[in-house]
Amino acid sequence: MPYPPPPPAEPTKTTPPIAFVQRLRNRAACLCCARCGAFAGNDALVQCAAPSIPRDGASLADALKELKIKHRSHGVVFCGCGAVFCSEACLDDDEAHALHCCGPRAEGDPVVAFRASICGLPYADEVLLAVAVACAAVNDSESEAAAWVEFALSAFDASSEDIPWAKLIEGVPALESLGVEGLKRVYGRVREEALSITRESPLVARCRACTDAKDQSILVEFARQDDYDEDESDEPPEDTSRAALAVAAAFADETSSSDEEATEESFASVAADAEARFEPLEVLVLSEARPHACAPTYTLSANSKSAPLTLLEKRVAPGPATLSRVDTVLEREDRLEWLKMKGLECDCSRCRFENGESVSSTLLRAVAACAERDGRFEDALRAHGAVLAEDPSDGDALYGRARVHGWSDKWGIERRLLEEAIALAPDHPDIRKAVNTRDAYHAGACSSRTFGFETISRGGVSVWSSNSVVSSEACATAIELAEAHASATDGWTTARHFAVPTTDLPVHASPDLLKWFNACLKDAIFPAVAQVTGASSEKLRVIDAFVVRYDASKQKALPLHSDQSEYSITLPLNDRSQYEGGGTYFAALDEAVNCDTGGLVVFPGALYHAGAPTTKGRRYVIVAFLFEDRDQDELERRLDGADRKLDGGAGFADDSEDDLSRLLANMNDQ
Ligand SMILES: O=C(O)CCC(=O)C(=O)O
Ligand SMILES: [Fe+2]
Incomplete structure (x- = not known):
């Protein structure tokens, strides 16, 4: 990729949430430590077990025993009530939990009855969360939870939801001070104010990070069990965890050497759609203090040990730290509707901008950044455009406009816009860097060599x-x-x-390597890619190129993904005798394709593929992302005047910046 993707989140300040909710049978099947929010257990085992375990706490440990998982060796601590902790220390520390824990309680205890009666409610998680907050508040009057509960009591109408609060109070007399009305209010507030934080499935992240061979073999064994997820409920089977494990299985040492076929089979059958099927972890965080904005400056994300408040942009608008109470992907009307239900009105810069009002450039940057993060590229372009209308040489907006085109797979237009950008803002470091990368690689005349290729096709994919x-x-x-x-x-x-x-090294980082690679592009790679794809070798361009190093004892594989490219290539640099495994796995072909040193695998970048595990030794491969710059033709054709008549004479009389933008916009529409 020519640019880094939306800025990596940079934790600046950690604000632990008041409570985490554990969703034992939710679709995401993730458990957090009830105390600190860490993902419970070592890696995915407990999370995987979640779909199949009964919700009532008492039988949780039994259910896991049946799964033959030695969970204790993985650092998970279960309280008999069903709450899961990452350590004994967290279990001991969680006084709020101790208050409402039904673990040591006998069958028929009011708290057990309370839990049993709420577990079928659609908002059971919020009920549990409200209980956790209420318990924390009565336990520690200094805590954030206490302040929050006070706020809920003073400012909220009791919720009418039919929840047996009296039972809870019967079992936890300390909650008497809040009373049924108080608990209702806290619960109502939780439902209104709980902020759903979504993030990448921790399961995927864990599988990715999973390097310990012992863990991997357990994961693989677990992934292969056929009967663990039998679920007697009416709900559709939840197999996302299995899918994740199949991905993990592909990373495993033992199986890929001893039982390669079986691993590949399970990998292929479920891994292709694994990531798409994960629902992200939801951590409900109560955060009354921070003002709402539809293009917030901060977000909360669950991390391994806490839920840090994360600054979204380095160059953020001045003003208070804001969080969004609504999904920022929503259209304005929908956002307002949701906010209304929460008793909020919004007059943030994004709302004003979308309402046609004028907004300062500084605030527009946050609006554009939010749109980029969300993948709302049209919105991002509008915001960048508004900044440029004020100052046509604003480097950030010029760079943003080009970058957004790249992300939208309009690499040719991106190049033209970078050209325009460097002329207008020659000192902007990001523009300079992007232009340097672009200019580093060979473009133009190539040799007319041809090569022997094998075509591997299945279901219309080649x-x-x-x-x-x-x-x-x-x-x-x-x-x-x-x-x-x-x-x-x-x-x-x-x-x-x-x-x-x-684990890679950009080709353009080393002048010698770049020189070597450019000679290869001209003499062999571009002609070879052109030969199989039908592209013109002279119009092929490099978006990014890098040497990848796989190592059986370090990074051995790459998960399923698609590339930001029209065509991608992999070019193995070392001999197959130096490693085992490896190759580019294609989900649609259900096959890992590899070739000898100096060979070439060419494929459409959009194809779902993975780096198959290198199970022994070290494998070097050059990966390059390419596209065919057809826009150049289009631009020349248009500027030639060929289209002016069609445009009713309103077309491109000169090549002023305005016309270029219009031309690019027109091309965009096609
Ligand atoms: O190693 C491979 O074969 C695939 C690498 C790849 O897909 C990538 O780096 O994007
Ligand atoms: Fe790739």
Whole structure:
């Protein structure tokens, strides 16, 4: 990718939420430590078990025993009531939990009865959360929870929901001071104010981070059990955890060498849609203090140990730290509707901008940034456009406008806009960097060589592979250059690609490697890609190119993903005798495609693919993201005047910046 994706979240201030809710049978199947919010247990085991375990706490431990998981060795601590903790310390520390815990309680205890009666309610999580908050408040009058409860009591009408609060009070006399009315109010407030925080499924993240071989083999074994998820409820089967585990299975050492076929089978059958099917973890956080904005400056995200308040942008608008009470993806009317239900009105900069009012450039930056984060690219362009209307040489907006086109797969337009941007804001560091990357790679005339390719097709999907495109001597040189550069600098990077980071080194970071690669592009790679895809070799362009290093004892694989490219290539640099496994796995083909040193795999970037695990040794491969710059033709054709008549004479009389923008906008529409 030519740019980093939306800025990596930078935790600036940690504000622990008042309470976490544990969703034992929710769709996301994730458990958090009831005390600190850490994902309970070592990795995914408990989370995986969640769909199949009964909600009432007493049988949780039994259910897990049946699953033959030695959960204690994974650091999970269960309270008999069904609450899960990450450690004994957290269990001991959680005084609020101790208050309403029904673990040591006998069958028929009012608290047990209370839990049993709420577990079927659609808002059971919020009820539990309200109980946790109420308990924390009566336990510690200094706590944030206490202040929050006080607020709820003073400012909220009792909720009419039919929940047996009296039973709870019967079992937890300390709650008597709040009374049924008080508990109702707290609950009502929780429902109104609880903020749903979504984030990437922790399960996926965990699987990704899972490097311990022992854990992996347990995960794999678990993924293969057929009967663990039998669920007698009417709900549709929840197999997302299995899917995640199948992804994890693909990472496992033992199985990929001893029972490769079985692993590949389970991997292929479920992993393709695994990520798409995960519902993100929801942590409900109560946060009355921070004002709402539809393009907030902060977000709350669940981390491994806490829920940090995260600054969304480095260059944020001045003013108070804001959080959004609504999903920022919603249209204005829907947001207002939701806010109304929460008793809030909104007059934030985003609402005003969307209402046609004028908003300062500083605030528009936050509006644009929020739109970019949400993937609302049209909205982002409107906001960048409004900044540029005020100041046509605003570097941030010029860069933002180009970047958004890149993210929308309009790489040709992105290039033109970068050209325009560098002319208007030559000192802007991001624009300069993007232009330098763009200009680094070969573009133009290529050799007319042809290569022997095998086409692997299934269900309308094709991938091409050739065993000899670049010589093995040349490939050995590339490895030497890459390693030499890595040891002379900061080494291999691991965070250049946000969603699926590889251990890699950008080709353009090393002048020698770049020179080597450009010669390969011109002489072999572009002609080869053109040969199989039908693209014009002269119009092929590199979006990004990097040397990836897989190592059986370090990063051995890459999860399923699609690339931001029209075509992608992988070019193995070392001999197959130096490693086992490896190759590019294609979900649609259900096959990992690999080739000899200097060979080439070419595929459409949109195809769902993964880096198959390198199970032994080390594997080097060059990956490049490419596109065919057809827009150049289009631009020339239009500027030639060919379209002026069609445009009724209103077309592109000169190539002023305005006309270029219009032209680009027109091309956008096509
Ligand atoms: O290693 C491979 O074969 C695939 C790498 C890949 O897909 C990527 O880096 O985007
Ligand atoms: Fe990829």
